[in-house]
Amino acid sequence: MTKPYPLKCKPEFKERVWGGRALEQFGLELPEGHIGEGWMIGDHPNGTTQVENGELAGLGLDQIREQYGSELFGSKGFSKKTGRFPLLIKLLDCQDDLSVQVHPNDHYDRLPQGELGKTEMWYILDAKPGAKIIYGLKDGVDREQLAAAIAENRIMDALNEITVQAGDSFYIPAGTVHALGAGVLVAEIQQNSDSTYRLYDYDRLGLDGQPRELHIEDSLNVIAYEGSGATYMKTDLDGPATWLTLANSDFFITEKGRVEGEWKLQTVPDSFVIHIIADGEGTIRWADGELPVRSGECFLLPANLGSYELTGSMTVLRSYLP
Incomplete structure (x- = not known):
């Protein structure tokens, strides 16, 4: 690879019993079915996205990790436990x-081999x-009371x-009981994990017509x-061109900002930057080019990109490693 540039990936779509077709509003071409999740940037055995623009088009994020390593992802840009890209970015x-669920942390002894815990937002x-x-x-609900319930x-x-x-923004560390309800469209930033334990699923049948598995213990x-x-x-x-911190964890920092006009920014060598366009449209400009961007699109900016500029009228989520 000669020069770094913002990477855009082809999403991996997941059919879910609770999903629908709302992701089409972002111009995404969905497969048939009830599509609940778009994995927009991912490097996981259950879904690895491929770059669809520029010199690296056609390569999976795992291949880019293996070929270009810390040059693109930054010195911190790998999971210490799995060696993979550390985050997974979704639209839901x-x-x-959704089922009432909870995620383990990295240290739970019954995690599948090679899997991470899951802190998300x-x-x-x-x-x-x-x-x-x-x-x-x-307040006050303990294990015994929950088991009885x-x-x-x-x-x-x-449950609350x-x-x-x-x-609205919600930080969901591992160990938090949670469930999205009907009628929401969500951007999710999380550890690179597919570990979910279900507590309750409304006695619902899955896509295969069978009751969905619960994981009570x-x-x-x-x-x-x-x-x-x-x-x-x-x-x-308060205004444009300032960042509001939404989540500050051991696994990612996520901030929200508003672009009105031009906003000059910079990557640093220790971490990639991910931008999710929450609404509006504009461009990403860097030394060697410019990309149009619009709501629902997600971009992985290499750690060695350096100076870049967001232009237009849009709300942006920025995530990077602490």
Whole structure:
């Protein structure tokens, strides 16, 4: 590779029993079915995205990692546990409620071989009036009380529900019980993991017509009953060209900013930068070129890109490694 440039990947789409067709509004060509997830940037055995622009077009993110290593991803740009790209970037279309679930941390001894734990965050791109999510346990609920509520089919009595709006942001450390509700469209930034333990699924059948598997014992083992450090916030911005921190974890930092006109920025050698265009349109300019960008698109900016500029009128999420 001669010169670095912003990488755009071809999404990997996942059919889900709770999915729909809303990702088409971003100009994405969906396969048939109920598409719940677009894996926009990923390097995981269950979904590895391929670059679709520029010199590296046709290469998977795993191949780029193997060929160009820290040159593009930065000195921190690999999972210490798996050696893979450390993050997974998704867009989620929730036409129905997701299962009530929880994710383990990296140290859980029953994780599948080569898998990471899963700390993540959600940014609500759109929400129908009255749409809700489940976010944590009610105060004082311990393992024994939760196990009893599950056994007596009254788990919803133990869970917090929150009504959401576009622009809300939720940080979801491993150990947080959570579930997206029907009627939300979400950008998700997470550890590069596909580890999910289901506590409850509304007695729903899967795409194969069979009841979906629950993982009660694992879930009860990994829940952070004393609090996981989960936080949520409204994300109104004071003005353009400033970053508002949405999540600051050991695994990623995510910020929100507004572009109005031109905004000069810079990458640093220790980490790539990911930009998700939450709304609006504009361009990314760098020393050797310019790319048009629009809502729903995600870009991986190499650590060695250096100076670049965002232009236009758009809201942008920026994620990088701490």
